[in-house]
Amino acid sequence: MDLGTFLVQCLNAVQYGLLLFLVASGLTLIFGIMGVINLAHGSFYMIGAYLAFSLAPLFGDRFIVMLLAGVVLTALLGYVLEWAFFSYLYQRDHLQQVLMTYGLILVFEELRSILVGNDVHGVPLPAWLGGSFALGDLMSYPWYRIFASLACVVVALGLYYVVNRTRLGMMIRAGASNRDMVRGLGIDIRRLYRIVFAAGVALGALAGMIAAPMSSVYPNMGASVLIICFVVVVIGGIGSITGALVAALLVGFVDTFGKVFFAELSGVGIYVLMAIILIWRPEGLMGRKT
């Protein structure tokens, strides 16, 4: 493997890892704060991707405006879903959360099939992000993937800022560690949950929108991402955003280089990684011991 190929693969790994982080952060945010295991999170990724597919012709080159519009729409969707379904799940055990969110997946997939159909669709790149730049003598790398990585970094920094530096973030962290005390202090915990859930949905959907021009949109795209995100969350440690970042990058590298070296068995690599972590640190890299 020459240097150019190596660099390209590294960039791919980072980009894939950052994208996974974006999806996983939504998942871990919802779980860490509300204690709900959300199987439908992959569906939000799928919804984001299909949203990009439907909005792209309307927005044309104003790609970033489209992303923002998508974030607003999916956050609204999350707000409504929390009110209609998830707010009933907090007191229930994990089993019922699994079931209800499983039911939601079926509903979302079928609605997708009714509204858009079952064909694979490409999503056009905005013209200003279309080109690629040279890397080494033979290789080139598309600008869009750099944009995708940067967008994920910006969101991650924003997330860090909101959670650690703002009043809302303080309430979120307090709500995660002691729900009753927060309520006792006069904070409307249900509204807080609704906001967090909406943000989690928007994060998943944003990842889907960013991924859509690279991966195209196809049925059941949510499920595979969901399961890889579970691996990320298990490796990183539940509820830890930093852990999710480290784990996502790790999974990105193992998956990308697994595809280079062991093409046929590449799907297995990340699970082997997860097995090793489970033997070594069952609570995850950054998880607290239970």
Added chain:
Amino acid sequence: MSAVLAPMPVETNRMNRIFSTLLPIGCAALLAVAGPMLGAYGTDFVVKVMILSIFALSLQLLVGMTGLVSLGHAAFYGIGAYATVLASGKEGGSIAWLLPLAMASAAGYALVVGALSLRTRGVYFIMVTLAFAQMAFFVFHDTGLGGGSDGIYMYVRPVLGALDMENRLTQFYVVLAALVFTYGLLALIGRSRFGAALAGIRVNEQRMRAAGFPVYGYKLAAFVIAGALAGLAGFLLAARDGVVNPELLSWHNSGDVLLMIILGGLGHLRGAVIGAVVFTVLKEVLSTQAFVGPLADHWQLTLGLAIIAFVALLPKGIIGLAARLSPRAA
């Protein structure tokens, strides 16, 4: 919780015990008599439901009896089925060694997955079992081992002396016998010291550990037995269908079987069977044009909505509904 811990009146308890012993025996006897009268479609449908019942029963041991929510149980089912087809080769094979092989393969993978995933608990455990099942799915889906995404066909169905799984009625009685065996085994486990320890782990794992029970070992044993029984269901499925494909291991299958036992009622053996019956019938009805009209093409939508409504309205399953309706249990 208080309902579980409150001592039941002795009379009800004994009635319940007699009821829960006689009912399954009665049902099995009824099926054994009715077998030849069911017709081609009928037997085929009942065989399918019975195989799913075995699969659901095996998961009941984990979820209902031990409190371990596994979302990757289809892996063991699929591995049992694949082992059967792969080992029978072009000449076919005898049930006498294909069946133990299928169960052992599933149990072997369950041993590895269980040993790793039982290091975690709760929501972690759900995710890890799902992920390892997906790994098995990828092995069969992406490599040439099992014919890739198309799956593989079985050349000759398993036989044992005069028993030939090619024959519809033989199939029916072999599957019925396997169902009775599974049900009986799990009923025995439920009444054994081992079963009592599993129930203790479900209710309060800390206390069991403090009492000196090797909790991890007990849970692993339950996981492996459940895997082996799922492998039994997989063997029967392969023998019935004569074909396997990676979809058997898909997480939709794991979700469906979890749904069955919750639908029926957690912690009751008959709940798993009731759930398998109701789920299969429900799916059949929702995807048949004659019953639901044009909605039949969108059965996933109606099934999904039914699941959501069910979680909202019937958290204790159909058995819970029956208990609520009968004044005796009130």
